[in-house]
Amino acid sequence: MLFPLVKTMWGKAGRLLKQADFRRLLRAGKNTYSFLADMLLPEVKRSWQPKDRLPVIWVEALSCTGDTISFENSLNPGSWEILTELIDLRYHYMLMAASGNDAMDVMYDVANSEQGRFILIVEGAVPIGDKERFTIVGTKRGIAGFETPDELLTAYDAISYLGRRARHVMAVGSCATWGGPSAAYPNPAGCVGVQKALPKRRVINVPGCPAHADWMVGTLAHLVLYGEPEIDAYGRPTDFFGQTIHNLCTRRQHFENGIFARKLGDPGCYYRLGCKGPVTFADCPIRRWNNTSNWPVEDNTPCIGCTAPGFPDEMEPFFHHLPDIKLPNITTTATAVAKAVAAVTAAGIGTHLAVTWGSGHLAKTIKRGLPLRQKPPRAGLTGKISNVLRSQKSLWYPDSNGKWDR
Amino acid sequence: MSKEIKKTITINPIARVHGDATMTLEIKGDKIIRARTTSLYVRGFEKILVGRDPLDAPYLTQRICGICSAAHGVAASLALENMAQAKVPNNGLLLRNIAFAVDIIMNHITFLYVLALPDYFRPPSVSPLVPNPTKDYRLPAQYNQQLGQSYLQALTMRAIAHQLAALWSGKAPHQHGMLAGGFPLPPTAERVLESLSLLAQLKGFIIDRMLPDLELVGEFYPEYWLLGQGYGRLISYPTFPLDNRGTTVFKGGRVVAGKVLPLCPDKITEDVTRSWYRGGEEAPATGHTDIEPDKDGAYSWIKAPRYQGLPYETGPLARMWINGYWRRGLSALDRLMARAVEAKLIVNLIEDWLNQIQLRAPTFKPIKLPREGRGLGLTGAMRGALGHWVEIRGGRIAHYQIITPSAWNYSPADAKGQPGPVEKALEKTPVADPDNPVEAGRILRSFDPCYSCAVHTVTAKQEKLWRVL
Ligand code: SF4
Ligand code: SF4
Numbered sequence: 001m002l003f004p005l006v007k008t009m010w011g012k013a014g015r016l017l018k019q020a021d022f023r024r025l026l027r028a029g030k031n032t033y034s035f036l037a038d039m040l041l042p043e044v045k046r047s048w049q050p051k052d053r054l055p056v057i058w059v060e061a062l063s064c065t066g067d068t069i070s071f072e073n074s075l076n077p078g079s080w081e082i083l084t085e086l087i088d089l090r091y092h093y094m095l096m097a098a099s100g101n102d103a104m105d106v107m108y109d110v111a112n113s114e115q116g117r118f119i120l121i122v123e124g125a126v127p128i129g130d131k132e133r134f135t136i137v138g139t140k141r142g143i144a145g146f147e148t149p150d151e152l153l154t155a156y157d158a159i160s161y162l163g164r165r166a167r168h169v170m171a172v173g174s175c176a177t178w179g180g181p182s183a184a185y186p187n188p189a190g191c192v193g194v195q196k197a198l199p200k201r202r203v204i205n206v207p208g209c210p211a212h213a214d215w216m217v218g219t220l221a222h223l224v225l226y227g228e229p230e231i232d233a234y235g236r237p238t239d240f241f242g243q244t245i246h247n248l249c250t251r252r253q254h255f256e257n258g259i260f261a262r263k264l265g266d267p268g269c270y271y272r273l274g275c276k277g278p279v280t281f282a283d284c285p286i287r288r289w290n291n292t293s294n295w296p297v298e299d300n301t302p303c304i305g306c307t308a309p310g311f312p313d314e315m316e317p318f319f320h321h322l323p324d325i326k327l328p329n330i331t332t333t334a335t336a337v338a339k340a341v342a343a344v345t346a347a348g349i350g351t352h353l354a355v356t357w358g359s360g361h362l363a364k365t366i367k368r369g370l371p372l373r374q375k376p377p378r379a380g381l382t383g384k385i386s387n388v389l390r391s392q393k394s395l396w397y398p399d400s401n402g403k404w405d406r
Numbered sequence: 407m408s409k410e411i412k413k414t415i416t417i418n419p420i421a422r423v424h425g426d427a428t429m430t431l432e433i434k435g436d437k438i439i440r441a442r443t444t445s446l447y448v449r450g451f452e453k454i455l456v457g458r459d460p461l462d463a464p465y466l467t468q469r470i471c472g473i474c475s476a477a478h479g480v481a482a483s484l485a486l487e488n489m490a491q492a493k494v495p496n497n498g499l500l501l502r503n504i505a506f507a508v509d510i511i512m513n514h515i516t517f518l519y520v521l522a523l524p525d526y527f528r529p530p531s532v533s534p535l536v537p538n539p540t541k542d543y544r545l546p547a548q549y550n551q552q553l554g555q556s557y558l559q560a561l562t563m564r565a566i567a568h569q570l571a572a573l574w575s576g577k578a579p580h581q582h583g584m585l586a587g588g589f590p591l592p593p594t595a596e597r598v599l600e601s602l603s604l605l606a607q608l609k610g611f612i613i614d615r616m617l618p619d620l621e622l623v624g625e626f627y628p629e630y631w632l633l634g635q636g637y638g639r640l641i642s643y644p645t646f647p648l649d650n651r652g653t654t655v656f657k658g659g660r661v662v663a664g665k666v667l668p669l670c671p672d673k674i675t676e677d678v679t680r681s682w683y684r685g686g687e688e689a690p691a692t693g694h695t696d697i698e699p700d701k702d703g704a705y706s707w708i709k710a711p712r713y714q715g716l717p718y719e720t721g722p723l724a725r726m727w728i729n730g731y732w733r734r735g736l737s738a739l740d741r742l743m744a745r746a747v748e749a750k751l752i753v754n755l756i757e758d759w760l761n762q763i764q765l766r767a768p769t770f771k772p773i774k775l776p777r778e779g780r781g782l783g784l785t786g787a788m789r790g791a792l793g794h795w796v797e798i799r800g801g802r803i804a805h806y807q808i809i810t811p812s813a814w815n816y817s818p819a820d821a822k823g824q825p826g827p828v829e830k831a832l833e834k835t836p837v838a839d840p841d842n843p844v845e846a847g848r849i850l851r852s853f854d855p856c857y858s859c860a861v862h863t864v865t866a867k868q869e870k871l872w873r874v875l
Contacts, residue, residue, distance in 0.1 A: 062449055066472025066579045072516070073565045073578075080561050089534050093419060096534035097524045099847060100417040106537065136428075138419045152418075181454070181469040188450025210472060210579055265590040265770035290572035291565065299576030299583055300590040304465060306580075312466060317459035 053088040054224050055110050055118040057162055060093045061155035062135045062182045062191055063124025066210035067173035068094055074213035075291045082217060086224060087119070093137065104138045104153075111165050119223060120166035122159055125175040125182035126197040131190030132156045156197055163198045168223050170204045171195065172216050177205040177235070178309045185313050195235060204228065205235035209306035214287055215240045234309055236281065245277035245303050248285040264319070265300045274319040276305030411435065413840060420847070421539075422521040423855035427816075431832070433840045441825070441832035443816050443850070445707045452695055455806040460486055460775055460798050461586060467794065467808070468580045471856060473516065476509035476571070477787030478808075479584025481794040484647075486586035489781030489796065490773040493650050498588025498769040500759045503646045503655075504601070505575040505583050507752050507759075511608055512567035512578075513788035514722075514749040517854045518616065519560035522742060525848045526623045527553040540844035544626040553622070556615045563611045570604040573597060588770035593763045601760055609753045616746045624739050634738035634849035636831035638663065640724035641713060641814065643793065645786030646755070655755060656786055659728040660718065666728050669713075671784060671793070676809065677710040679703070680818035687712070687821065690795045690807040691780065710817035710826060711809050719827040720790025720814045721853060722748040738831075738852035745854070777801050787811055789854050812856045828853055 060068070072079045083089050091107045098106065110118050127134040135155040140146060146157050163169050171194040174180030183191040195203040204223070206215050219237050222229040229237040246252065254260070254269035261268040269275070280303055284295045296303055305315035312318075411434070418428035432440040451470050455463060464482040468475035480502065487494055527550050528543045529535040545553065568578040574591055575583030583589055591597075624631065639662050646655035660667045675687045682704045684696045690711075698704070710717070718724075719736075723744035726732035731751060732744045775798065783794040790811030797805035817826035825833070828850060837843040 064469055064472040064475075066469070066475065069472045069516075069568075069579050072520075072561065073568050075562065075565045075569070078562055078565070080558050083534075084532055092534045094422060095520065096421045097529055097539050098537045099419065099421040099539060102537050102539070103419060103421055106534075136418070181466065182449055184454045184466075185457075186453060188453045209469065263770070263772050264585060264587070265592065284577075289577035290569040293569045293573040294576050296576040296582040299574075300592075301576060301582040301585070304582075312462075312469075316462055316466075318462045318465055319459070 053086060054167075055114045056087045056089045056091075056121060056220075057107060057110055057118055057166075058089065058092040058121045058123065059137060059155065059158050059162065061122060061124035061126045061137070061159070061176065061194075062189055063173065063175050064181075065094060065123070067123045067176075067208075067216070068092070070208075070210035070213050071172070071216050072213075073290055074217050077217065082220075086217075087220060090118075101139070101141065104141050107138070107162075108141060108143055111162055115165045117167055118165070119220070120159070120162045120169045122169065122171050122176045122194045123173055124155070125179045125189075125191035126155050126159060126194060127189045127191050128156050128197055129190055134189045159194060159197060163194075163201050168204060168228065169194065169198065169201055170206060170216075170219060170223065171235075172206045172211045174207045174209045174211075174306055174311050177207040178311075180207075180209060181312055202228070203235055204231060204237065207234075207236060207241070207307040207309075207311075208282065209311060212240075212282075212284070212287060212289065232281075236307075240283055240287075241281040241307060243281065243283065245280045245282055245284055245297075246275075248283060249277055249297060250285055251297055261300070267300070270297055270300075270302040273302050274304075274317065275302035276308070276315050277303040280305040280308050282307040412439075415841065415843070417843075417846075420850065420855075422524065422851060427855065429832075429846065429850060431843060431846055433837060433843070436836050436838070436840070438832050438835045438837060438843070438846060441829045441846070442705055442818070443826070443828055444705055444818075445816065452806045452808060455803050458803050460796065460801075460803050463794075463796065463803065463806070464584045464586060465580070465582070468584065470808070470810075472579045473513055473856065474509070474788045474792075475579040476506045476575075476581050476584060477785060477792050478794075479581060480506050481783040481785045481787070481792050481808075482796070483584055483586040483783065484785060485781040485783030485794040485796045486775065487773060487781075488783060489779045489798070490586070490775050492587060492773040493771065494588045495768045495771055496649055497593075497764055497767045498771075499647050499649070500763055501574060501589035501591070501593065501769055502583065503648075504756055504759050505571050505581055505589070507646070507756050508567050508571040508574075509578065509581070510752055510788050511612075511749055511756075512564050512571065513854075514745045515560050515564045515567060515611070515616070517788075518620070518742065518745060519557050520564075521854070522851050523553060523557065523619070523623070525844065525851060526627060527557075529557060530554055539847060540842065542838070542844055545622065549622055549626075553619055556619050559611060559615060563608060566604055566607055570601055570608070573601060573604070585770070587773040588768075590770055592769055593765055595765065598760050598763060602757070605753060605756055605760070609750075609757075612746070612749045612753055616749060620739075620743055620746050624743070627739070630739040630848065630852075631735060631737050633835055633845065634741075634831040634852055635736050636719050636827050637717060638736050639716060639718045639827075640727055640736075641669065641718035641720050641791050642724040642728050643669070643784040643786050643791045645725065656725050656729050658784070658786075658791075660713065661724065661727050664733075671782065673714045674793070674809065675712050675715070676813075677712055677817075677820040679710070679821040681706050681709050683709065687715075690793065690809055691782070691797070692805075693807055695807075704818075706816075706818040708813050708816050708818060710820045711814050712817075712820060715820075715822070717817060717820070717824055717827050717830070718814060719831075719853075720811045721745075722788075722790070724790055725786050738849045741852040741854075775801070789856055790814060810856075815853045816855065828855075 090110045096103055132154045136152045137155050137158050138153040140151050140153050146161055171177045175182040176194050178193040179191050206219050232238050251269045255271055259268045260272040261270050288295045304318045305311055414432050416428060416430045420427050428444050430442045431438050464479045467478040467482045470478050527545050571578040575581035641660050642658055644654035644658040658669050660669050675689055676693055677687045678685055680703060682697055682701055684698045685694055723741045726744040726748055732747050734740055778799050780797045785792055792811055793809045795807040815827050819825045831849055832846055835845050835849060837845050
């Protein structure tokens with residue numbers, strides 16, 4: 001129900017609702033939208049001018065198309081309303097009717113005639129360097145201004161060409177924001193997130209695997225109506241990613257009281273079964289997924305931290321509460337990496353535990369010990385890893401010759 | 407007869423398919439004589455999986471493909487359960503079937519309306535549906551409008567299908583309910599009721615809209631009941647298990663020359679003669695995926711799966727044929743029709759399953775994985791036969807190989823020079839305008855292409871740029 005509201009604000013040039021109020025609404029649950037939208041609806045019909053929609057180019061780099069699927073899952077507003085009333089989606093690799101040269105011509109036409117006006121949305125991670133050509137998104141049609149001379153248009157070529165000309169660049173999904181599953185160790189396709197590929201430009205990051213439709217549509221609406229939203233240090237709009245899952249979780253009281261699920265499918269807090277809610281910033285518990293029907297913890301499974309930088313490597317194993325660190329060959333620098341990584345995840349949980357230590361049943365639970373499935377790694381390997389890491393389960397890994405070190 | 411002109415055209419990118427892809431057609435006179443389909447990207451999921459906790463596989467492999475995520479979740483869960491010889495509670499199997507089946511419905515609606523039908527009806531003049539891909543639109547205004555309305559309705563219906571999937575599975579795509587050992591969410595009466603109500607909407611759409619719309623297309627584009635026939639060899643895996651003894655709703659099997667034959671997974675191999683990988687023909691349980699970018703004659707990132715050395719087509723048509731629900735023919739339109747027929751069957755199945763759920767029976771039993779072992783998970787996905795081969799050593803994934811339906815369909819030629827099923831189906835297709843072969847697009851899309859799934863893996867060491875066609 002966000003939609004009629006957006007129309008209203010567009011029509012009245014923001015007079016009806018100030019940006020601050022709009023943001024408050026974005027943060028609130030969906031029910032607030034529908035309530036307000038219903039009140040404002042009659043106003044909307046008179047003032048809305050769909051011809052002012054901003055053009056959008058949606059490029060797919062190395063992805064699973066999950067974010068497009070999720071975008072289409074938006075029901076209020078539905079995807080058709082978005083296409084006809086909020087934005088002018090001129091190029092989208094999967095949804096558009098035309099193929100080949102016809103399609104490419106549309107992209108270059110928008111990039112040039114709408115320069116400085118269009119919004120670039122990137123889905124998927126971007127292979128760079130010598131692996132740049134692992135993702136080809138089209139052809140260059142003999143147009144000048146690219147970094148490489150070749151006729152095939154790589155994903156990197158496309159986003160750097162379009163990124164220079166776009167008004168806003170928005171990365172959707174964890175692959176586009178920080179590499180995500182596409183860049184998981186050993187990163188076979190040499191991917192990075194969009195911000196890393198475009199260091200000179202501000203990129204609005206809408207992470208998630210996939211990103212929730214509301215996060216994408218809400219951020220788009222903000223871009224269209226008020227320009228850039230307030231973002232955190234990772235470039236995420238604070239409206240959606242300002243709080244941890246843990247803070248908003250419906251099972252938080254179970255955590256406080258030390259009522260933990262013992263196996264998947266049990267009621268209770270999923271902390272002991274690997275929930276990454278304490279270190280994951282997103283509003284899933286109150287926004288809920290797919291037209292508010294459910295969300296992972298309510299489904300009796302742990303949050304796997306898909307909106308966090310470093311997903312999935314730093315969030316694995318999913319069903320244990322401590323990170324799994326991928327170290328190709330253990331070196332001295334790897335220790336530092338390990339420390340940093342462990343610090344991000346473990347510190348978040350640790351601080352929280354320390355605070356709750358004395359209270360409730362948690363202390364007892366902790367003393368009994370949290371179960372670890374794997375044994376600690378053998379001495380030769382662990383010698384080089386910090387204490388933080390040693391207390392967690394680590395992993396063994398094949399060496400460069402493909403031999404298994406055990 | 408005058409000398410026929412031969413020309414080669416490349417279409418890049420192909421819109422309305424999942425993933426970046428291109429196709430190259432050799433056209434002589436007004437016929438396609440040779441076709442090559444190429445995937446344009448590599449991700450390397452099988453390499454990524456190595457070294458990880460096996461229990462993570464059902465979540466992680468879903469990230470291979472956003473539109474058939476549940477299928478990978480199911481195949482990975484089955485592979486682990488197979489390795490652990492687990493006894494999964496029947497209730498859990500039913501719930502997993504429901505969440506998976508709804509994802510199939512979502513896929514079929516999206517595929518037919520958003521991806522395939524804009525080739526046959528003139529879509530509304532709104533970006534990104536303009537410019538149109540062709541001028542060959544034959545539906546009279548009134549029918550065109552009917553399809554236009556269905557298109558808009560389909561956009562809502564596919565979201566409703568995912569809402570129903572999420573109701574059971576936490577979220578969709580990339581469902582949290584897909585786990586080895588059963589299903590995490592115990593059913594409640596309220597959830598069952600809500601599901602039935604959402605399902606009624608889907609059922610109404612499929613019966614009142616999808617089937618009649620496709621019949622309409624069949625009436626105005628009759629030549630597609632003949633075009634795009636391919637090899638006529640079909641393969642499908644057992645789908646929707648009902649118990650731990652191997653009873654499934656849809657049986658697996660093969661079709662050769664119209665006859666249904668049994669299937670033995672050991673006879674499946676992958677050939678890499680025309681793919682940018684090292685090696686020859688290998689079984690998936692032990693096969694490798696090491697890239698060789700300068701390989702002579704290679705033209706795709708997709709490997710070529712073969713059964714006893716022969717290419718097979720897979721998809722809902724194979725599933726429906728083997729189980730006896732659609733046996734009219736093997737053309738492009740038959741593929742579309744089989745999808746709609748399957749969608750209708752599946753909504754009825756979901757309804758039955760929802761009625762069979764027992765409210766207080768167990769749904770999940772944690773599995774005990776051995777330290778070392780092998781597992782095989784076969785299922786029918788949205789686009790056909792999907793297999794996961796997994797091996798663990800020391801409690802970690804040591805080997806993971808996936809053969810996706812799209813690899814079967816979009817495979818390149820093999821050592822014997824046999825082109826892949828899609829390439830074969832494109833051969834001999836007459837084209838009206840060699841510069842804009844809309845016919846090729848229609849036939850290619852009848853397979854519901856998904857290159858996200860089809861592409862395999864590269865090693866981290868690869869340095870050189872790969873050669874371009
Ligand atoms: S972030 Fe997740 S949903 Fe998005 S492209 Fe990557 S794997 Fe797919
Ligand atoms: S650990 Fe997870 S399940 Fe427990 S309260 Fe926090 S977010 Fe909720």
